[in-house]
Each structure stands twice: as C-alpha cells, then as structure tokens.
Amino acid sequence: MRFDEATAVVASGSDTYSGEIQPGWDIVGITNGGYLMTMSARAMGQESPGRDLVSISAHFLSPARPGPVTIGVETLKVGRGISTLRAELRSDDKPLVTAIASFADPNRQMSDEEMFDSAPPDLPPPDGCVRAESSQEAFFPPPFVDRVEMLLHPDDAALFSGDPAGVARIRGWLRLLDGEQSDAYGAVMASDALPPAIFNANLPVNWTPTLDMTVHVRDPKPREWLRLEVRTKYVTGGLLEEDGEIWDEEGNLVAHSRQLALVPR
C-alpha cells in the first residue's frame, strides 16, 4: 500500500474526516507519531485547498493502534497568506492526538532573502549506507522501517546490532517505496521515522513516548530521497528533546522538527 493511501482520510461529515490506521507503521505495537501527524495534517489540508502545509504542532494524548479513526477539523483563521486550523484525531471517542497547523498560499508575497548558517547532514550517498530492516525476533528494528526504504549512515547502523556510536545522533536516507515521492506530508512522517537519537548514545533503549512534536516544512516540493538527521543534546528531568532536519539530494532544506519525549526507563 502506498504511503498516501496508508495515511488517506476522507470527508465523513461536516468538518469530520475518517481514516484507518494501517498495521505495520508501529513500534512495539504503537503507531508512529509522525504517521498520526500526517493523517491529521491531511485532514486539515483538505480544508485548506490550494495552500501548502508549513507548520504542524501536535501533542500526543494516548498510544494509537491500527484501526479506524476520525479527525475533527476546525478552521480558526483564513488569512491572506496563511490559514490556521486545528484537528483532533480520535479512536472510539478517545482523543489520541491534538494538533494545530498553518498552511500558506504558495503565491503569497514573500521576502526573497536567503541565509544558510549550517549544512546538510554528513552522509555517504545511498549506495554507501546500510538498509534498516525489521527484526523477526526482537522489537527493534520495528516493522515500521519496512514501510519505507531507510538507509543508515554506516557509523550509525551499528546501533541495530547493539553497538551504539556513543553520540545521540542518527543520520540516514529515506524514500517511499515503489517510486512514490515525498511531499510535505512525506516530510512530516519522515521527521519521526529514524530511531530515537538517544538509541545511539549510552542510554537505555526502550519505548520513548513523545509528548509533543512540531514539524516546519521549508519546501513542500515532492522529492525522491530525503537526507535525514536527528539529534538530542539534553537529557534531564526525565525529558529529552530531539531535533530533526531533512534535506534533499541537491542540498535544499526540506523541513526541520523538534519533539519533546519522556526518557525511557
């Protein structure tokens, strides 16, 4: 099943969409947060025709599992250049995800200033990286990695065999299967696709529940390969932040993300 089908939502009433969380997009049975944000974003996007997803902030309320969900959408403002909406994704009337998103008119007047004070993640080309495949015996790598093509930096791939690099950073390439391109929605999912960066440090490897996550899409153009990096700088007070960046093969910035998660115990 294509990614856009796996995350599809259809109007099922006034301001309400329905969809089906597909199996296989999970980690220890719990559906990936980026996948749920993608479904929420698609519902809000259908209420914002002709506008591009720029920003989505989600807080996660309860773990999600495969099955039917509904998404209530409320349009808060339609501005000249920017629209803001909110969504609530529910299963059996239990809220799972609440989100706010902004969409932009691609033809709005905007500054053409450019500044880049950093560079894409240091990563060999895809054929120099190591493909992640799910484990039949262990919970990690999870089935999720088979839903996409994920190629890890050779220095980071060793964490899959229990040999973390010692730095809370993971780099890799990701593309959708069967030639499907990643647009803004693909970037949202990809922002949460790599294993938690702390799995590459000398910290416990276990379910790392995300409290909230924001993805900013800097360029929504569809692309084949995405060049990803996730990094955690601070683990303290039972919490960790994880910052992600997504670039394309040509060195264009596609998106960046930040999430706050509970430190696994």
Place this chain on the structure above:
Amino acid sequence: MRFDEATAVVASGSDTYSGEIQPGWDIVGITNGGYLMTMSARAMGQESPGRDLVSISAHFLSPARPGPVTIGVETLKVGRGISTLRAELRSDDKPLVTAIASFADPNRQMSDEEMFDSAPPDLPPPDGCVRAESSQEAFFPPPFVDRVEMLLHPDDAALFSGDPAGVARIRGWLRLLDGEQSDAYGAVMASDALPPAIFNANLPVNWTPTLDMTVHVRDPKPREWLRLEVRTKYVTGGLLEEDGEIWDEEGNLVAHSRQLALVPR
C-alpha cells in the same frame, strides 16, 4: 506592575478566564508573543493544579494590542503523569492565539539519566553586559525592553546602534524587575524577549511576525537571572526559524524554544 500581575488571568466562567493585555509589552504597538503565551499558559495552569508547565505550542492568528481578553480552556486529558490542555485567547470575539500545553506532575516517576551535549551561551557576567533601553525616537529598541532588565552581550549590543555583528545570534541576561523571580511562566516570556536573532545579521530589520512558537520548560524552579541565546540558521522561502535556549547562572538548563516567523520585508 509585577510580571505576574501584568500576565494574570482570573476565572470568569466555566472554563473561561479573563485578563488584560497591559501596555508597554509591545513591539511597534503589537503585543509580544511570549507575553500572550504566558497569559494562555497561566489559564491552562489554573486548570492543572499541582502540575508544572512542561510544553506549550502556540500559533498566532492576529496581532494583539493592549486591552481585555478572554481565554477559553479545554482539558483534553489528565494522565497519571502528564495533563494536556488547549486554550484560545480572544479579544472582542476575534481569536488571537491558539495553544496546546502539557503539564507534568512534579512527583511522577521519571528516569534520572542525564546527558548534556552542549553548553550555556558564552556571555560575560551581568555587570560586563550592556543594558537595553527603549528608544524615545525610533521603534527599536521597543518599550518591551523596559518591562524587564535585559543586558546584552557587548558584541551583540552594537546592533542597537545599527552595527550588527553579522551572525544571526543574540545573547543576553534577563531578570524581572523589583526582585521578582522567573518561574516556568517567566521562562515562556523570556523565550521571546530578545530581539529577533536576524537583527544581528545583514538582513532587513522590521516587524517579524511569528507564525508559531513552542517553549519546552526543562526546569520550572524560580530564578533571578536567566542566561539567554537566540539563533537563526535558515532564512529561505520567506520563512525563518529561531531557536532559543535559557540557562541559569549556575549552568542549569531552564528552557528551550523554537519559533517559525515570516522574514521581514
């Protein structure tokens, strides 16, 4: 007027709070976003007794000006360790800010792992920095800087006299006036208190409208001085992100923030 009074909200009905945006917390007449997030967070905090603000994500819908506002609050989930709420701050029935926040039980079970992969901003002690004061003649520095004590790194203070350092980064100390301490709410305001980091680069200096902002509070303990840094790495597609960090005098991480803004024209 103390900061906690200037951002106070009082219950005015079922799930509704009222407050008054005070004059002087503005930039070119438009109220600071961190100030509005603080009022929103206080309303949600009153519905979360005994829990500490951990995370607030806000999207900004319309510019705010001094005057009365109401804040509608909805509790989405009260979990064992974490509660999630949402709020909408309105003036004259026009929505200005929509926000989601998470509050944590300070006595929850949590990991005691610690990791610090970066350091506090490089900054001389307060008496080696330069106090920011509002301009009587120009729109910048704005009146806002007089509502707090803001001391800038000498290398960054030159931007106030039209001599930017050439790097999109600003560092400074901030404390509340008259001995008031900064708690989690002070940290939310402080996250948006420094001038936009791009004012220190060679880019146009003008009103920089924030689309959305998230503040993560890593330690809510009240403190006198906050050590701040804001930085922008990427200006592209008419958008810029700004990352902030707040530390205390003893080198503890207090909070970090990210906002997405429109590039001034």
